[in-house]
Amino acid sequence: EAGVAQSPRYKIIEKRQSVAFWCNPISGHATLYWYQQILGQGPKLLIQFQNNGVVDDSQLPKDRFSAERLKGVDSTLKIQPAKLEDSAVYLCASSGRGRVEQYFGPGTRLTVT
Amino acid sequence: AQSVAQPEDQVNVAEGNPLTVKCTYSVSGNPYLFWYVQYPNRGLQFLLKYITGDNLVKGSYGFEAEFNKSQTSFHLKKPSALVSDSALYFCAVGRNYGQNFVFGPGTRLSVLP
Numbered sequence: 011e012a013g014v015a016q017s018p019r020y021k022i023i024e025k026r027q028s029v030a031f032w033c034n035p036i037s038g039h040a041t042l043y044w045y046q047q048i049l050g051q052g053p054k055l056l057i058q059f060q061n062n063g064v065v066d067d068s069q070l071p072k073d074r075f076s077a078e079r080l081k082g083v084d085s086t087l088k089i090q091p092a093k094l095e096d097s098a099v100y101l102c103a104s105s106g107r108g109r110v111e112q113y114f115g116p117g118t119r120l121t122v123t
Numbered sequence: 124a125q126s127v128a129q130p131e132d133q134v135n136v137a138e139g140n141p142l143t144v145k146c147t148y149s150v151s152g153n154p155y156l157f158w159y160v161q162y163p164n165r166g167l168q169f170l171l172k173y174i175t176g177d178n179l180v181k182g183s184y185g186f187e188a189e190f191n192k193s194q195t196s197f198h199l200k201k202p203s204a205l206v207s208d209s210a211l212y213f214c215a216v217g218r219n220y221g222q223n224f225v226f227g228p229g230t231r232l233s234v235l236p
Contacts, residue, residue, distance in 0.1 A: 052127075
């Protein structure tokens, strides 16, 4: 089966600009996660969706970050406006019904200058 | 709240020797424990999990991990290291199906030829 797809793979923007990332989970996976991985650290959850509903967004900086999962399949994460400290790899993961392990996409490396 | 510690930033081992990457956790209730591996410019790959049952779990690429409830540890092991095992390893803990993970900071494993 195809894995989790993410695009773009790399993005460079200036601070105060906006950026969007796209994720397509493994087919049939109801749960989708967005993580932020800052260099030298483990991934940190930003938001978790179950189908098209938000389960946990407690660590999402809602003043600048937003995410949606229309139709319960693919998802978009947006940052507006970006700050220097948003430079990180943004990872998308999904998990299937009755399965606890998550499967990760290749990530989007964001550099904010 | 859940937390994970990986006490070693870096582990060096000679090819053919056994390897251990350490992980300790803190969680209320029964833990769900995971190991993931990350190669450069790649997403995280699932190695193995412990949910319940036998304390020794076997996973991908010859890796195994031992759950020790009294020491709240879940160390990753491999009997004979390969140069290709060189990567970043993350331990993660969860509490329930569909819940997000908390990841450790990662341990960089270098297998020397």
